[in-house]
Amino acid sequence: MNQPILTGEGLYKLIPQRPPIVMVDTFYEADAESATTGLTILTDNIFCLDGYLQEPGLIEHVAQSAAAFAGYAPYTRGEAPKLGFIGEVKKFKISRLPRVGEHLRTSLKVLGEAAGVTLIAAETRVDDECVATCQMKIFIKE
Amino acid sequence: MEMNELIEKINEVLAEEFEIEVEDITPEANIKETLQLDSLSLVDMVALIESEFGVKIQSSELINIQTFAALYDFVSKNQK
Numbered sequence: 001m002n003q004p005i006l007t008g009e010g011l012y013k014l015i016p017q018r019p020p021i022v023m024v025d026t027f028y029e030a031d032a033e034s035a036t037t038g039l040t041i042l043t044d045n046i047f048c049l050d051g052y053l054q055e056p057g058l059i060e061h062v063a064q065s066a067a068a069f070a071g072y073a074p075y076t077r078g079e080a081p082k083l084g085f086i087g088e089v090k091k092f093k094i095s096r097l098p099r100v101g102e103h104l105r106t107s108l109k110v111l112g113e114a115a116g117v118t119l120i121a122a123e124t125r126v127d128d129e130c131v132a133t134c135q136m137k138i139f140i141k142e
Numbered sequence: 143m144e145m146n147e148l149i150e151k152i153n154e155v156l157a158e159e160f161e162i163e164v165e166d167i168t169p170e171a172n173i174k175e176t177l178q179l180d181s182l183s184l185v186d187m188v189a190l191i192e193s194e195f196g197v198k199i200q201s202s203e204l205i206n207i208q209t210f211a212a213l214y215d216f217v218s219k220n221q222k
Binding site: 087088111112113114115116117118119137 | 181182184185186187188189190192193199201204
């Protein structure tokens, strides 16, 4: 497996969030149509309760993964990340809540683009187990 | 796929996704008005056409696809 493109504070080059609300710690790979991100759930994660990452934390992780994906192309051109907005989250399905200590790996795929809106499909896995899927619409302010 | 078959299939998937009657779709009808698409849901149609028919519609091409007839024609010409 290749080394991740960015890890830890390196992700700050792609997303505007800062601790304690950063929900992506690894940017594994990306091309024009897809990307893969990761997050290890630590005990002090503010979205955890009783040892489990809660639903808002999973949604925030996917949202920040999408933001990192959107910020990656400008980053490669030496530009600052553009401001992005989530237009819609749909078809969000959670199979189970991840536990503290587990590592999330989220795959993103562009399903379509129109009128400045990008539709992305996301799948979050813990090892080989799919724990969540969703679709998200993102609008990037040019 | 024959043109009539393609038209029937396009109408079927659009009607199901956007919860309208197939009968509401006519070749001359405006796509955005008939499917009640706004700036956020337009991308749903683009993604659906790509996933069902393998045809990618670029944003720059959308301006020329105002009616269902134009959509049938575009999908027919660009299907692999």
